[in-house]
Amino acid sequence: MSIPIWFGPAIVVLVCWGIAGLFQKLSTNHLSAETALVWLMVGFFLLDPWLYPQESILIYSRRSLVYALLSSFLNALGGWALLAAMKHGGKASIVVPFTALYPLVTVSLAPLLLHEAITLSQGAGVVCALIAVVLLST
Amino acid sequence: MQLPVVLKTKWFWYSVLSVFCMGGWTLLGKLGTTEISARTMQFLYPFGWIPVALACLWVRRFRIEKSALGIVYSTAIGVLGGMGGLAFFAACRTGGNTSAIVAATAMYPLITVVLAVLVLREKLTRLHVLGLVFAAAAFVLFSF
Numbered sequence: 001m002s003i004p005i006w007f008g009p010a011i012v013v014l015v016c017w018g019i020a021g022l023f024q025k026l027s028t029n030h031l032s033a034e035t036a037l038v039w040l041m042v043g044f045f046l047l048d049p050w051l052y053p054q055e056s057i058l059i060y061s062r063r064s065l066v067y068a069l070l071s072s073f074l075n076a077l078g079g080w081a082l083l084a085a086m087k088h089g090g091k092a093s094i095v096v097p098f099t100a101l102y103p104l105v106t107v108s109l110a111p112l113l114l115h116e117a118i119t120l121s122q123g124a125g126v127v128c129a130l131i132a133v134v135l136l137s138t
Numbered sequence: 139m140q141l142p143v144v145l146k147t148k149w150f151w152y153s154v155l156s157v158f159c160m161g162g163w164t165l166l167g168k169l170g171t172t173e174i175s176a177r178t179m180q181f182l183y184p185f186g187w188i189p190v191a192l193a194c195l196w197v198r199r200f201r202i203e204k205s206a207l208g209i210v211y212s213t214a215i216g217v218l219g220g221m222g223g224l225a226f227f228a229a230c231r232t233g234g235n236t237s238a239i240v241a242a243t244a245m246y247p248l249i250t251v252v253l254a255v256l257v258l259r260e261k262l263t264r265l266h267v268l269g270l271v272f273a274a275a276a277f278v279l280f281s282f
Binding site for chain 1: 148162207
């Protein structure tokens with residue numbers, strides 16, 4: 001069995017975002033969702049000196065840059081909604097798995113927007129995700 | 139017919155909004171990484187957050203709470219989120235199937251749930267546990 005090349009980075013994502021999920025609840029125990037989001041953005045900017053690109057960003061097409069910025073804008077909006085859900089009484093152990101069902105949207109729209117085929121098992125995954133949403137909401 | 143109680147809670151609708159926004163984020167992120175490197179994508183990332191952060195400050199009339207602990211936790215989320223984001227874009231750049239990568243990386247709540255039960259002493263009902271099993275099954279199925 002060969003391990004896909006994207007598996008290594010995916011493990012890093014799991015660990016970082018898994019711990020961040022816990023901190024989301026801890027931060028909204030002390031701050032409003034809005035204030036937490038502002039400081040979260042500060043955390044993002046703290047990494048920027050290390051990520052400063054060697055090339056000029058102007059070499060990229062306007063379309064790609066719009067995708068990048070729009071993507072992060074949606075991520076910010078989603079992040080605020082997640083923090084607001086926790087601030088309004090949602091448990092970390094419920095809200096985090098619930099909001100992580102966003103692949104439902106990705107898998108549904110990927111064939112249309114990215115022209116990537118959806119398999120039968122991915123269709124079954126959509127059904128499982130919907131059942132999970134109902135159970136986690138009880 | 140009476141609506142389920144959860145539909146009347148704010149946290150549920152905020153969570154639904156988050157699901158749709160995060161779904162859009164993954165799709166647009168993939169489109170961006172077809173040309174832009176993972177490192178530059180993550181560098182650009184905080185700039186897209188500025189309009190939302192300004193809106194948040196405006197909602198709070200530019201008065202924000204000063205809890206040191208809250209600030210440390212929130213900033214740590216940003217740092218961890220940024221590191222995870224860099225790895226996410228790197229995974230997208232490998233050319234793997236977007237649905238598979240998004241589904242595999244979306245398994246992070248399983249770590250959060252374990253930590254929430256251990257650290258925050260949150261309790262889960264049997265239905266919640268069953269929901270987590272279905273969520274895990276969905277993630278696995280998404281990656282095929």
